[in-house]
Amino acid sequence: MAVSPTAPPPARRVHQAGHTGRAALAALLTAAALLLPTTASTAAATRSPSPSPSTTGGTFQQVTGFGSNPGNLAMYTYAPAGLPSGAPLVIALHGCTQTADDYYRHSGWPELADRYGFAVVFPQTGAANNPLSCFRWFDAAQNARGVGEAASVLQMVTRAGDLFGTDRSRVFVTGLSAGGGMAADLLADYPDVFAGGAVDAGPPAHCAATLSAASSCQNNDQRLTPAQWAEKVRRADPRHPGPWPRVAIWQGTADTTVRPVNATELRDQWTEVWGIGQSPSGTRSLPGGTTETRYDDAGGRPAVALYSIAGMGHGLAVAPGSGTDKCGATGAYFLDAICSGYHTALFWGLDSGGPTVPGLPAPSGLTATATGGDTVALGWQPVTGAVSYRVFRDGAPVADPTGTAWTDSGLSAGTAYGYAVAPVDADGTTGARSTTVTVTTPGGPAPCYTADNYHQVAAGRATQSGGLVHALGSGQAMGLWNTFTVHTLRRTGPGYYVLADGSC
Numbered sequence: 001m002a003v004s005p006t007a008p009p010p011a012r013r014v015h016q017a018g019h020t021g022r023a024a025l026a027a028l029l030t031a032a033a034l035l036l037p038t039t040a041s042t043a044a045a046t047r048s049p050s051p052s053p054s055t056t057g058g059t060f061q062q063v064t065g066f067g068s069n070p071g072n073l074a075m076y077t078y079a080p081a082g083l084p085s086g087a088p089l090v091i092a093l094h095g096c097t098q099t100a101d102d103y104y105r106h107s108g109w110p111e112l113a114d115r116y117g118f119a120v121v122f123p124q125t126g127a128a129n130n131p132l133s134c135f136r137w138f139d140a141a142q143n144a145r146g147v148g149e150a151a152s153v154l155q156m157v158t159r160a161g162d163l164f165g166t167d168r169s170r171v172f173v174t175g176l177s178a179g180g181g182m183a184a185d186l187l188a189d190y191p192d193v194f195a196g197g198a199v200d201a202g203p204p205a206h207c208a209a210t211l212s213a214a215s216s217c218q219n220n221d222q223r224l225t226p227a228q229w230a231e232k233v234r235r236a237d238p239r240h241p242g243p244w245p246r247v248a249i250w251q252g253t254a255d256t257t258v259r260p261v262n263a264t265e266l267r268d269q270w271t272e273v274w275g276i277g278q279s280p281s282g283t284r285s286l287p288g289g290t291t292e293t294r295y296d297d298a299g300g301r302p303a304v305a306l307y308s309i310a311g312m313g314h315g316l317a318v319a320p321g322s323g324t325d326k327c328g329a330t331g332a333y334f335l336d337a338i339c340s341g342y343h344t345a346l347f348w349g350l351d352s353g354g355p356t357v358p359g360l361p362a363p364s365g366l367t368a369t370a371t372g373g374d375t376v377a378l379g380w381q382p383v384t385g386a387v388s389y390r391v392f393r394d395g396a397p398v399a400d401p402t403g404t405a406w407t408d409s410g411l412s413a414g415t416a417y418g419y420a421v422a423p424v425d426a427d428g429t430t431g432a433r434s435t436t437v438t439v440t441t442p443g444g445p446a447p448c449y450t451a452d453n454y455h456q457v458a459a460g461r462a463t464q465s466g467g468l469v470h471a472l473g474s475g476q477a478m479g480l481w482n483t484f485t486v487h488t489l490r491r492t493g494p495g496y497y498v499l500a501d502g503s504c
Contacts, residue, residue, distance in 0.1 A: 067155030085165030093179030108327025137181030138214035221466030229269035252312030282430030288338030359431030386423035396460035412447035448504030
């Protein structure tokens, strides 16, 4: 393995020369300030990490000559001693003012690599690229497929595969803040490379392509529909038909650097890319005041998960200690709350070879039979350990029967409905969702529903993001999420509604 502990390139000097020089400096400082609290220290950005052995015999070290490196990044790696070929690979991107060494020492990913057996690449940017060493998630010349920093990271993936013999189908990317923004961009740029990702306190994929748009992304609701967010992903690699990466989203509710609306926008973006809607498949409480909200694919496996940490500010959630669910070390922007890396590793399936669903397995044998113009009878096989079941109609939960049969009534004639069922255990954890079964009630025209926007959302006919409502499926704008704005929606297919004011 050709490695050497060379230092990153020196910082580029910036000179002022009259008004033009001051304007250029102001632009650079604005770029540097993105995704940083005003109290950030620049000391970390000047340190050069050197090879560091771990307690298990693995070594953190720089790898040179990994490619043409158009983004001017440095590559550092960690792999447990004796790592077998065919292991997964995780790319971990630091935040502003940080280095690869900071992320190695604090994030917890080396500990998890030792436990579950995978290699980690820690890309590093520096002051020559950005005054405060931020990955340039907001620059179209750096964050797109085949160019700049994005291309440099892809070259690191290839080089790590050659060095460690990693499984090319199990490559994952994660990052904090500006690193999280770049991680989101990479998931969109290279869905054929990354099986999954995690965005910690970062913006949605391709939220900004210019510096002027970046501040708005991190601070404000962009007022885009889920379909518009998803289109940003699809445009990043128009030739890719799927499958899509599985995405974990981590956000502190008290983050004033990257506002919590970014997590909602990320949720909207990736659930829409997956085509699974924004109705949760299950919710549970985790340590550190964390709420996990899960969105499963059609096979009942988690495709998107949102982890909201009550009261946490801007940073990566860690939990120092020796327990199974502990990892990392506290420091600047490494906050003691929960080991986000551990739960991300479970979400990706690094502990078992594939993504897992918390709780019980999905019920089998689901049947749905229309017994009249307004009723559907459901039945399924029991799941050992289930105390009840959650019934989903068109992705939204509608009932929690204790038995293995239930009848849905009050339906519209001549309408298609999609049903799925998930078990619920004694702790209240919703398990894996069954495959969806579609049934059409006989007779009748396409139904219409007139209600205020609040109740349209509550009924699952519309979605809301940032206080604005859009029709489910069509994404048509409906205005503010309140009880004063009233619209009529016509259902034209399973989970698809169009505005029909005055025409029903």
